[in-house]
Amino acid sequence: MLPLTLDYITDIVFCVASAASLSYLNQAGRKRLGYDIHDLADLTIYDLSPHFSTEDWPAFWALITREKSFEMDSLLATRSGKDVVVNMSFSHINIQKEKVDQTASQTKGLAIHQPYSIDAAQLREPQDHSFMQQSGMIRQAPPKAGDRPYCCVVARDISIRQQTETVLQALNKQLAHVIDQREQELHDSRTRLQNLADNIPGMIYQMCLDLTAEERGEQSLTFTYASSGCMDVFGVFPEALQANSHLMFERVHPDDSSNLRSSLLSSAKTLEPWNWEGRLLLPSGHIKWLQGGARPSYQMNQ
DSSP states (O other): OHHHHHHHSSSEEEEEETTSBEEEEOHHHHHHHTOOGGGGGGOBHHHHOTTOOTTTHHHHHHHHHHHSEEEEEEEEEOTTSOEEEEEEEEEEEOHHHHHHHHHHHHHTTOOOOOSSOOOTTTSOOOSSOOEEEETTEEEEOOOOOOSOOEEEEEEEEOHHHHHHHHHHHHHHHHHHHHHHHHHHHHHHHHHHHHHHHHHSSSOOEEEEEOHHHHHTTSOOEEEEEEOTTHHHHHSSOHHHHHHOTHHHHHHBOHHHHHHHHHHHHHHHHHOOOEEEEEEEEOTTSOEEEEEEEEOOOOOOOO
């Protein structure tokens, strides 16, 4: 039943011995790799998987013997030399050792419950390969060798998955390039705008007036942006004005301060353009006349 079952699954299944010789290759494997059942007697792991060589196979066999199972993505070679990308799952099976362990356990009155059973007669390493005629079809006969360790390999074709991953990687690379390009364009645009703002006489700014906070008598005016001309106008750095908008009112002449605040409130409520002229009283005692203008817009609280 087991060879028949393995022949009907779509994955490639083969059994390989410590000497690298193959003792079994299921029907899907023969069809996918282009081998005939008569070729099995001469096949080795080196024919199927170019990843292995006579130098590294003994070390890999030692690894499988120790770890019992191993999984990796690799290549299988067809008879025509075409590579097939596969995920290979290796399972080391030592039937003779399992029989000894089972016998020893049973002598102690313990029952062994194996989660996965294998017919030893069907997957043993052969001393020779024989074939039998059944209903006009040649079928691979069960091996007739002794109980020797072997490795059962299940190889799943992942060519489509690899192609999909390659396409996704290319798309991600292209997307990353577009994002980098857009970020560079945004940076260049901000740099141009900053250079323009820094060279315009006076000061460019963005101000936010919270009418709700104003009604409660709380801090309502904030500068969200101020160009470097802030230093020429108010004598403070832009960062300082953005952190504390009261610095502006501290520079406004006391006789013009209330007029400035009322004009700002009126423009904010009516959304009419704001225009104001007034005096600044600098720390040096000098008076500077200032003209300000803005076009307000309504913004919901965030």
